[in-house]
Amino acid sequence: MESKLKQIKEALTSVLEKEEIIIDAITFEHEGKYNFLRIVLDKLNGIDLDTIVMATNLINPILDKLDLIEEEYILDVLSKERGNENEC
Numbered sequence: 001m002e003s004k005l006k007q008i009k010e011a012l013t014s015v016l017e018k019e020e021i022i023i024d025a026i027t028f029e030h031e032g033k034y035n036f037l038r039i040v041l042d043k044l045n046g047i048d049l050d051t052i053v054m055a056t057n058l059i060n061p062i063l064d065k066l067d068l069i070e071e072e073y074i075l076d077v078l079s080k081e082r083g084n085e086n087e088c
Helices: 002-017 049-066
Strands: 021-031 034-043 074-079
Touching (some): 002 021, 002 034, 002 049, 049 074
Parallel strands (some): 034 074
Antiparallel strands (some): 021 034
């Protein structure tokens, strides 16, 4: 699975970099009855929901074309967590 995740990251990186989006992590996880392909994104000064939606629309057709993962999964595109900047 690691080699498939690496291939996915390579395929997505150039497209997302054009939008100044950074791939922080890609994981494939099994939770309960479901598999999740999680793609964690980041951007300088943070990433908002509109950017996540736009990135998801870029990611979906690439994943469909690659068709590397045989198992059914839920695509979960999310932003990198940032701690509360006011915390000490």
